[in-house]
Amino acid sequence: MKLFQYDHCPFCVRADMVAKYKQVNFESVYLLNDDANSCIDRVGKKMVPILEIDGQSMGESLDIAHRLDELGKVDKVIVGGGDADRFTQPLMTANRAIFSLLFPRAVQLGLPEFATESAIEFYRANKEQMIECSFEQALQDSEQHIAVVEAALSSVPALTKPSECDNQISWDDVMIFPMLRNLTMVKGLTFPTHVIEYVNEVADLTGVMLYTDRAV
Numbered sequence: 001m002k003l004f005q006y007d008h009c010p011f012c013v014r015a016d017m018v019a020k021y022k023q024v025n026f027e028s029v030y031l032l033n034d035d036a037n038s039c040i041d042r043v044g045k046k047m048v049p050i051l052e053i054d055g056q057s058m059g060e061s062l063d064i065a066h067r068l069d070e071l072g073k074v075d076k077v078i079v080g081g082g083d084a085d086r087f088t089q090p091l092m093t094a095n096r097a098i099f100s101l102l103f104p105r106a107v108q109l110g111l112p113e114f115a116t117e118s119a120i121e122f123y124r125a126n127k128e129q130m131i132e133c134s135f136e137q138a139l140q141d142s143e144q145h146i147a148v149v150e151a152a153l154s155s156v157p158a159l160t161k162p163s164e165c166d167n168q169i170s171w172d173d174v175m176i177f178p179m180l181r182n183l184t185m186v187k188g189l190t191f192p193t194h195v196i197e198y199v200n201e202v203a204d205l206t207g208v209m210l211y212t213d214r215a216v
């Protein structure tokens, strides 16, 4: 079973964290960011994550996560869910600042999807258009973007840590954690204590690496 993904992709992390938490036997395949064909051949469009299983490919992170949940260890329970918007909404309001911080940093972290110049350039062209700003300018403006994101983080309601929930993750964690994990790319961004404790616990429990030690 293969999971095609990008390390920095929050949708991929939804699938990856479930696979690891549920101890599914799978292989991670990190595609180059400009490798459209590997996706198109499998699901008809350039989009990850993709799960290849029994000769068939499926897309859509939550469909994949649910399939992995069925395939994984029954005693690794994923509880509840349905309340994630309450936590992700404050972050959505800061999307532009978040993208402006994350996009220019993602290509500087030595991630497998950016192993070639052409993969970096493909990503840069797309994302600079999206934030309507060069990566250089976005990096220069980091301080003001960080202020916006820190304000948004301060209005995230109290998160339930896995340790408060029998060391289980929830379907809300599958939605919330990947967004917060990406923010660990940003050097100098301060998380509220309850948020960073939550991020560290979910990372430990799922075995998903954070970016803290190589933040830019």
Ligand SMILES: N[C@@H](CCC(=O)N[C@@H](CS)C(=O)NCC(=O)O)C(=O)O
Residues within 6 Å of the ligand: 006, 008, 009, 010, 011, 012, 046, 047, 048, 049, 059, 060, 061, 062
């Ligand atoms: N609805 C999809 C969204 C996945 C998605 O947007 N993936 C991004 C990567 S973060 C993607 O592949 N975008 C196309 C590209 O990077 O060219 C899902 O949940 O799986």
